[in-house]
Amino acid sequence: MSTQLQRTETEGDESPQEQRLERKSLAEGEREAQRTEEESTGDETPHVHLKVFRYDPEVEAKREPRFDDFRVPAPQGTTVLDALMYARDEFDSTLTFRHSCRQAVCGSDALFINGSQRLGCQTQIQDLDQRPVRVEPLPHQEVEKDLVVDMEHFYDQMEAVEPYFQGETPDEEEQLQSRENREKVKMSTRCIWCGACQSSCNIAAGDNEYLGPAAINKAYRFAMDEREDDDIKKHRMNILEQEHGVWRCQTQFSCTEVCPKDIPLTEHIQEMKREAVKDNLKFW
Amino acid sequence: MHEHDVIVVGAGGAGLRAAVAANEEGADVALVSKLHPVRSHTGAAEGGINAVLRDGDSFESHAEDTMKGSDYLGDAPAIETLCHQSPKETVQLEHWGMAFSRDDDGRMSQRPFGGLSFPRTTYAGAETGHHLLHTMYEQVVKRGITVYDEWYVSRLAVTDHAEPEDRECHGVVAYDVQTGKVDAFKARNGVILATGGPGQVYDHTTNAVANTGDGPAMAYRAGVPLEDMEFIQFHPTTLPSTGVLITEGVRGEGGILYNAEGERFMFEGGYAKNVGELASRDVVARAELTEINEGRGFEDDYVHLDMRHLGEERITDRLENIIHLSEDFEGVNPLEDPMRVKPGQHYAMGGIEVSENGETCIGGLYAAGECACVSVHGSNRLGGNALPELIVFGARAGRHAAGKEMETAEIETGPAASIGSGDVDTPVSPGSIDTSEDGVAADGGQAGDDRATDGGAVVGMDETVERALDQEQARIEHLLEKDEGVQHADIRSKLQESMTENVNVFRNEEGLKQALRDIREAREAYQDVYVNDPSRTFNTDLQHTIETRNLIDLAEAITLSALARTEFRGAHWREEYQDRDDENWIKHTMLAWNEGSPDLYYAPVILDGEDKSYEPKERHY
Ligand SMILES: Cc1cc2nc3c(=O)[nH]c(=O)nc-3n(C[C@H](O)[C@H](O)[C@H](O)COP(=O)(O)OP(=O)(O)OC[C@H]3O[C@@H](n4cnc5c(N)ncnc54)[C@H](O)[C@@H]3O)c2cc1C
Ligand code: SF4
Ligand code: FES
Numbered sequence: 009m010s011t012q013l014q015r016t017e018t019e020g021d022e023s024p025q026e027q028r029l030e031r032k033s034l035a036e037g038e039r040e041a042q043r044t045e046e047e048s049t050g051d052e053t054p055h056v057h058l059k060v061f062r063y064d065p066e067v068e069a070k071r072e073p074r075f076d077d078f079r080v081p082a083p084q085g086t087t088v089l090d091a092l093m094y095a096r097d098e099f100d101s102t103l104t105f106r107h108s109c110r111q112a113v114c115g116s117d118a119l120f121i122n123g124s125q126r127l128g129c130q131t132q133i134q135d136l137d138q139r140p141v142r143v144e145p146l147p148h149q150e151v152e153k154d155l156v157v158d159m160e161h162f163y164d165q166m167e168a169v170e171p172y173f174q175g176e177t178p179d180e181e182e183q184l185q186s187r188e189n190r191e192k193v194k195m196s197t198r199c200i201w202c203g204a205c206q207s208s209c210n211i212a213a214g215d216n217e218y219l220g221p222a223a224i225n226k227a228y229r230f231a232m233d234e235r236e237d238d239d240i241k242k243h244r245m246n247i248l249e250q251e252h253g254v255w256r257c258q259t260q261f262s263c264t265e266v267c268p269k270d271i272p273l274t275e276h277i278q279e280m281k282r283e284a285v286k287d288n289l290k291f292w
Numbered sequence: 293m294h295e296h297d298v299i300v301v302g303a304g305g306a307g308l309r310a311a312v313a314a315n316e317e318g319a320d321v322a323l324v325s326k327l328h329p330v331r332s333h334t335g336a337a338e339g340g341i342n343a344v345l346r347d348g349d350s351f352e353s354h355a356e357d358t359m360k361g362s363d364y365l366g367d368a369p370a371i372e373t374l375c376h377q378s379p380k381e382t383v384q385l386e387h388w389g390m391a392f393s394r395d396d397d398g399r400m401s402q403r404p405f406g407g408l409s410f411p412r413t414t415y416a417g418a419e420t421g422h423h424l425l426h427t428m429y430e431q432v433v434k435r436g437i438t439v440y441d442e443w444y445v446s447r448l449a450v451t452d453h454a455e456p457e458d459r460e461c462h463g464v465v466a467y468d469v470q471t472g473k474v475d476a477f478k479a480r481n482g483v484i485l486a487t488g489g490p491g492q493v494y495d496h497t498t499n500a501v502a503n504t505g506d507g508p509a510m511a512y513r514a515g516v517p518l519e520d521m522e523f524i525q526f527h528p529t530t531l532p533s534t535g536v537l538i539t540e541g542v543r544g545e546g547g548i549l550y551n552a553e554g555e556r557f558m559f560e561g562g563y564a565k566n567v568g569e570l571a572s573r574d575v576v577a578r579a580e581l582t583e584i585n586e587g588r589g590f591e592d593d594y595v596h597l598d599m600r601h602l603g604e605e606r607i608t609d610r611l612e613n614i615i616h617l618s619e620d621f622e623g624v625n626p627l628e629d630p631m632r633v634k635p636g637q638h639y640a641m642g643g644i645e646v647s648e649n650g651e652t653c654i655g656g657l658y659a660a661g662e663c664a665c666v667s668v669h670g671s672n673r674l675g676g677n678a679l680p681e682l683i684v685f686g687a688r689a690g691r692h693a694a695g696k697e698m699e700t701a702e703i704e705t706g707p708a709a710s711i712g713s714g715d716v717d718t719p720v721s722p723g724s725i726d727t728s729e730d731g732v733a734a735d736g737g738q739a740g741d742d743r744a745t746d747g748g749a750v751v752g753m754d755e756t757v758e759r760a761l762d763q764e765q766a767r768i769e770h771l772l773e774k775d776e777g778v779q780h781a782d783i784r785s786k787l788q789e790s791m792t793e794n795v796n797v798f799r800n801e802e803g804l805k806q807a808l809r810d811i812r813e814a815r816e817a818y819q820d821v822y823v824n825d826p827s828r829t830f831n832t833d834l835q836h837t838i839e840t841r842n843l844i845d846l847a848e849a850i851t852l853s854a855l856a857r858t859e860f861r862g863a864h865w866r867e868e869y870q871d872r873d874d875e876n877w878i879k880h881t882m883l884a885w886n887e888g889s890p891d892l893y894y895a896p897v898i899l900d901g902e903d904k905s906y907e908p909k910e911r912h913y
Contacts, residue, residue, distance in 0.1 A: 172430035173389025184398030
């Protein structure tokens with residue numbers, strides 16, 4: 009087999025891993041040529057030109073961040089995620105991004121598309137006016153590879169607000185909750201942990217410890233739920249009032265603008281500030 | 293190497309519930325999941341959870357509805373366990389803070405669903421699964437349960453005993469998607485598979501890209517039989533362009549189906565004269581396709597689902613998410629126009645054979661959730677019965693694996709339950725391909741591959757885990773080392789097309805045989821598969837390549853089982869066999885991998901429950 013021949017030829021001081029990287033980057037050049045060729049055989053379906061951010065610390069050719077161009081068919085209804093999947097499956101299987109549900113519920117594919125944070129699966133190509141469509145990883149987070157960013161910090165912030173119900177519950181009966189109260193928390197419960205808001209926030213970018221809009225919204229979700237009592241609410245307010253909590257927010261509304269679930273984040277943060285003031289008056 | 297008492301593979305509703313239950317029993321439990329838990333597809337469930345909670349409803353009624361819906365292929369002990377324990381588990385979710393919709397009196401809201409004789413589908417808007425998933429994950433965070441997220445499990449560490457029921461599972465091998473590191477996870481007590489549905493076997497599906505049936509495929513190759521794989525549910529209302537689901541709740545609230553001639557065909561076409569749109573899913577899906585095939589669909593592709601008459605207020609209150617889904621993914625505003633819908637793959641009734649306690653026939657190996665088959669759903673699942681299955685049987689598997697004393701299960705598993713072998717005439721031979729060592733490494737082979745060369749069987753705990761780790765490292769190295777060949781995406785898309793063409797709502801012998809030929813081709817092509825991406829970092833190319841192997845095995849299991857079942861029952865329709873054949877076919881289809889030459893046999897259906905005996909009746913809606 010030719011692969012075995014090649015292997016002996018390149019045998020030297022390099023580790024097998026390095027040899028593999030080298031061989032495969034050769035193959036990549038060939039595919040690039042093929043890609044350009046395919047573009048010129050035009051057909052009727054409308055196509056879209058994507059400019060996609062590429063980076064892989066492990067692969068020589070991708071160590072320097074760069075943009076790759078892809079031209080993919082985009083009939084009506086094509087989303088940015090569809091276009092990326094097409095580019096990956098047809099042209100370059102190394103193109104890497106998170107995705108799963110394809111229906112705006114798993115929160116995997118928040119991306120920086122034409123300069124704003126959006127879910128790839130929820131963004132129709134036809135709704136974007138700028139061409140080429142630029143697809144980049146979420147800003148203000150460390151890029152792991154291509155469009156994949158490190159979400160650990162975001163998860164840590166979410167978990168810092170004790171994001172779980174802490175009310176006392178009856179033995180067997182369900183607890184009652186008024187329709188009004190359920191309505192009050194409804195929007196806050198829609199968060200899918202996509203991280204778009206955090207990435208759009210200037211304050212979070214400057215202060216790594218700032219809890220951020222999603223975590224504050226998560227705290228709001230429980231603090232405003234009538235099934236938890238006042239003591240727990242006080243405890244939640246303490247978490248939110250710390251140095252890197254609600255008071256950091258400067259009501260710039262960027263989070264609210266990008267949230268794919270239309271959660272009124274800034275409003276929720278403001279409400280938590282008001283609760284905090286109320287709370288302080290009570291205890292002064 | 294990592295070590296815990298219980299390893300749960302998968303962190304959707306079933307896996308999370310299992311982990312919390314094991315933790316409550318005092319076990320040291322860890323979740324290993326290829327997705328971060330909140331990304332699991334349980335989050336996509338819309339309609340609700342069936343639970344008997346109100347006056348006027350009864351367990352018996354829920355059990356009877358479920359048995360009828362299953363077309364008398366569900367097992368009574370499983371169904372009765374589900375119906376008895378779902379209320380407690382549902383209230384438990386409420387106690388954990390889940391944001392259910394509320395009635396005026398402050399109690400959890402329930403709505404009608406297809407095939408139910410009481411409105412017992414307990415819901416949280418049209419986003420019930422999202423709320424369930426997040427609530428469960430919150431409980432995992434609260435308890436500080438270890439989560440290895442973005443770790444892909446690719447092999448079970450199972451001993452080499454000749455008979456599957458003598459084997460033991462001692463852990464799993466997984467790799468860290470972020471770094472590519474392959475590592476072993478030793479399980480002192482047990483491994484629970486909770487990997488979700490196999491929807492990616494088809495190309496028009498409501499399932500997520502991650503739903504590749506990894507659990508059933510790994511368990512199958514390790515020696516656990518797959519049960520009732522032919523029964524695939526096609527949901528009647530999915531958006532034609534993407535497969536995104538429009539919940540049955542729309543019809544539950546009063547939504548109406550129309551064909552292109554403006555007829556309310558469920559009634560007018562005589563498909564379900566009593567309940568119309570609220571007939572069971574298999575019935576509605578076939579009705580729609582019949583209309584479309586006979587030229588009464590729109591653009592030969594879909595029908596209309598209209599809910600405008602419900603009024604904006606009611607729709608926003610109970611089904612708000614549906615407005616977003618239809619607008620974002622189909623460009624139709626359902627407050628102004630009828631939605632476009634057609635049937636799409638939705639759910640697998642079959643899966644890993646387990647008892648009511650989640651046990652498989654391999655010691656220490658459990659399964660729960662959609663990847664398992666207890667069997668609650670028989671040949672057709674009722675809407676709203678999967679979410680309660682996750683929490684009821686997830687919790688049971690978690691407790692049992694943690695060592696809690698539980699009643700011995702009534703459902704027997706493994707070859708011991710056989711009531712006779714099956715017979716099926718295939719155009720090509722199924723199962724693994726005999727090839728060089730190279731080929732074996734590429735497709736992962738199965739536990740015990742080097743049994744012969746070792747000269748003896750591996751049976752100890754540590755050696756089993758270490759051997760599995762070595763095998764998996766070798767396989768991944770092989771896939772990464774190979775420089776050229778076939779890419780998984782080509783194999784996968786051809787497989788999906790053939791399954792959608794041939795093993796869909798309407799099935800016939802020729803189509804099923806064609807699918808088997810195509811699957812064989814996919815298997816052959818897979819011998820030459822390679823991973824183009826050389827990187828260790830977040831190599832999704834590698835992950836999808838391994839998943840594709842699993843899809844091939846499951847596609848084959850589905851098709852073989854479908855070809856063998858020469859009757860029409862529930863979701864399984866056969867052109868040549870238009871009747872339900874109770875005399876010969878009230879039995880579960882079992883498929884054992886049998887070291888690469890699949891073995892078909894049958895196991896009994898248990899119609900005698902604790903509460904009563906279920907007499908097969910004709911199914912009318
Ligand atoms: C759109 C939609 C709507 C639905 N609506 C309803 C409804 O209203 N009511 C109802 O009762 N049912 C509904 N269902 C069915 C029900 O939601 C599913 O059957 C159920 O959520 C499956 O849950 P699960 O925990 O078994 O799997 P999932 O939630 O799919 O989770 C699988 C987990 O396994 C992990 N995993 C998979 N493979 C591996 C691997 N190799 N290594 C590591 N981890 C792995 C994944 O990361 C994930 O965490 C719906 C289904 C769909 C698709
Ligand atoms: S609040 Fe909105 S933008 Fe922020 S993580 Fe949640 S869903 Fe995403
Ligand atoms: S793929 Fe799940 S949110 Fe976009």
